[in-house]
Amino acid sequence: MKKGSQPTFEETAGTYIENAQLRRNIGHATKTIRDKRQLVVQELDDWEELREAGRQIKQKVMNNLDRYLLQLEKSVSKAGGVVHWAADAEDANRIITNLIKEKKGTDVVKVKSITTDEIRLNQALENEGIHALETDLAELIVQLAGDEPSHILVPAIHKNRAEIRELFKSKLNLKELSDEPADLAEAARLYLRKNFLKAKVGISGGNFAVAETGTVAVVESEGNGRMCTTLPDTLITVLGIEKIVPEWKDIEVFMQLLPRSSTAERMNPYNTFWTGTTEGDGPQKFHLVLLDNGRTNVLDDETGRQTLHCIRCSACLNVCPVYERTGGHAYHSVYPGPIGAILTPQLRGLDDRSAASLPYASSLCGACYEVCPVKINIPEVLLHLRNKVVLHQKKEGGFRQKTDPVHLAMKFLARAFSKRSRYERLQKMGRAGQWFYKKDGTISKLPGQLSKWTAIRDVKPVPEKTFREWWRDRK
Amino acid sequence: MVEGSEMSSSRDKILQRIDQALGNRTDSTDDVVERRYHQISELTAQEKVNLFQERVDEYKAATERVSEGELPGKLKKLCEEAGIKKLVLPPGIDENWLSELPKSMTFLHDEPQPLSKTQLNESDAVLTNCFLGVAQTGTIILNAGPGQGRRVLTLLPDIHICVIRQDQIVGILPEAIRKLDQTVSESGAPVTFISGPSATSDIELDRVEGVHGPRKLHVFIISES
Incomplete structure (x- = not known):
């Protein structure tokens, strides 16, 4: 971009x-x-204790991020996965494109992942003739409409049922379709089921990755996450480097914090945890792409660093x-x-x-x-x-x-506030000049650049006697 | 390979950037996290099973409390009512549970030959046990053990019938995570949490049960009282 x-x-x-x-x-x-x-x-009467534990775990991760990444690389490899490192979006997209081409795949199913939206993966794949089908209901709606997501959790919340009905009728070639959410979901189920069964490659994001064991988690509701991480022969997971947790035990903290904060449920319907590959069960090839793409810039700022604690709830x-x-x-x-x-x-x-x-x-x-x-x-x-x-x-x-007027105004105010005598002199000047704008004890309209301020609010005029003046004169 | 060297240079780049960003650090991976949240539930066995049932029900799953002896009869009734003709059975499932099911039903065994995706997709239901249940969240946990099988078995059939014994129910999530320690660190088997049937709220926030996974979840709880 x-x-x-x-x-x-x-x-x-x-x-x-x-x-x-x-x-x-x-x-x-x-x-x-x-x-x-x-x-x-x-x-939960221990919510605050859980939050604090969550904060401390994430802080520990950020302060030792390189060590945990190396540990994760080792544990995933040991469990049968392959780890790739991507410094930026271009890097990640190239790695993923090559992996799919190696499999000679053109149809790919995808679980909702904001990280892959961040790197514009779908577009990059499309340029190489690979179609990545979004399988989360809302993401499918957004994809079919050629639209952009508007909410992290419910990306198609800006669309209503009538719009979705029209969209599905034209894009999925359906003659009859009501606008009942249940019928719309059923239409998506039938359309996507065919694609799940034939897909050779699945792409997912990841909510958590455990450095100690190499276990990766996908948290979801619809079951499309289970489909994508179970049915294809090859699974490619794109993971922001900040998504690491040190130990398996830490999952007990985040799996209490995340569902309640996100979908406001005690637990969301499905969570999948996989550790590398398992013979005879699920994908036999697992690729984990570790993505930086600016995250190390965030890490570089001591105040801003906590932004990386985010679990996208x-x-x-x-x-x-x-x-x-x-x-x-x-x-x-x-x-x-x-x-x-x-x-x-x-x-x-x-x-x-x-x-x-x-x-x-x-x-x-x-x-x-x-x-x-x-x-x-x-x-x-x-x-x-x-x-x-x-x-x-x-x-x-x-x-x-x-x-720039704002810059000049701020500079002027900084000077005015920096010394008491200056501040008081300015008050007096204001009092003398405001009579022209004062109506019924308030100022509703100021001239020039200042009119922007009064366009949406009134200003209180400087009083006849300020508190300081009253205090001085009170005897 | 060019790609390999490029990848390793990205690796070095990222690690170097992190090292630079962190500067002189005092923190270490040995630092202890304060875990002042509940680690053990104070519920009695009876309270756990009651809460588990209540919470699973709230997800619009069906639950039934049965004794060991009642299960085959109840299972037969469920198959009749739900029109289940083809039932998927994972390796290691308790054969006694099937004793009253009619011979006319088709039993799809996942061994010695694993079932194909098409077979699973065309089946009516799957019957499994589970590894654990969590009362507080109404969650069923599978770890691909005997009687549960591969993940895909509980994914493609339209109805999931799951049997849990009262003593498999723990109170809160940290207790379950501890019991999964061995699964994750030693066998590396996949773990699935199931809390009610598949659901979406993507259209105007109206909840719809059954999008991609099984549309119905039926839980039999074997309890002695």
Whole structure:
């Protein structure tokens, strides 16, 4: 992807907010999952202890990431798997393409995986004449529509049943089809079952990989994950290097944290754990592709590093007042919502103006931090990144940046606040100048650049007597 | 091979970047994680089985509490009611459970010759036991042991009938993970967690049971009381 080829959050958020259908769908989804999550989390009286253990495990992983990766490489190889290392998306796509070509495969079935969306794997394969069929119901809908996912957990939440019915009728060549979700799911079942049975290669992501044993986990609901990791002869799993956990025992922590935070269930219907290959059971060839693609940049920043703790549950999306109104597309990244607002800029770098706009897509209310199952302090990282964005712009921005009104205003305010006498003098000036804009005790309209501020809120005028003045004069 | 050398250079690159990012580290892999969460359940055996049944039911799976002696009769009744004609049987399944099933039924054994995907796809149901059950989450755990078989056996048939004994039910997940230690680190056999039938909420968040895996899950719990 070209740097800055996509719009910023601010540039398109308005359009998404105006889409009433989208807002209704997203609002309904986030509220439903949010309320359900609350119930299943309340059931566990050791939730905070689990979160803390989850945080500590992930911290330990990040602080020793190279050692655990080498341990994982060893244990997977010992169990019959082959480990590949991919420094970036191009690397990963080339490795995977070659593996599929070796198998002379052209039809590939895929489990939902955001990591493969991140590296645009499907497109890379398509360019080589390989069709990767998405088998998660929502991902299939998105793929058939030529659309982009809008939520980590429920990627097609922006589409309603009538739209899906029309899509399936035309793309799956069905004459009769109702818009009942059960009938739509049945249509997908029949279509995909044929493809599962004939597929030679399966591609998956991975939720966890255990360094100690080489065990990889896929957590899912529909059974397409089991199909893809069981039926083909060859399985290729793409795993972000941060998905490691040290020991098998750690699974007991994350398999309590993830389902309750994600689908808001005590446990999601299916979890598959496999260790290399097993004779006579499932794929006889297993390839594990370890992907960096910017993750080591995140690791390089001590405050930002905790972003790598993320287990992709999407709880932060569902509580975010910003995400709830704009939906996922406004983020122009496969990682939307609060976690996307901190992960995307770190993965892509601040030269990407679209990514660099994301740390501002937040009211800093902190709800995301409260629900995060591994205690990522998202507001802290947001502020940290805003600071980095400003410093970066200062350094790279040149003359245009130096004359930017916001930059000038901030500089002016910093000076004003840095000294008491200056601050008080400014207050007096404000009081003298505001009479023209003051109506009924409030300011609803300011001129020039300042009008943007008052377009959506009123400003309280400087009072006749400030507190400091009153304090001084009180005798 | 060019590819091999490229791959190893990516490997070096990644490891080097990590080493650089971490700088002078004080942490080590020996650091202990504080595990203050529950590791052992305080439920009695009776409470465990009750909770297990309640939680499995909530996933819209069917459960039935039976005694060892009642199971063959109940199984026969289920096969009649659900119209099960072709039943898949993994190696090591308890033959006594089948004693009342009519001779007219087709039994598909996975040994000596493994069943083909097509055979499995055209079957009506599969009968298995399991390795463990978890009461708190209503989860059934398979580890490809005797009476469970290959993973695909419980994946393609439309109905999964699973038999669990009361003493196989643990209270909470950490207890189950510990019991799976040996499976994962020694035999390396695949492990599957099953919590209710296959499901999706992808269309307008309406829950639909049965997408790709078995559409029905029927659990017989053998308990003595």
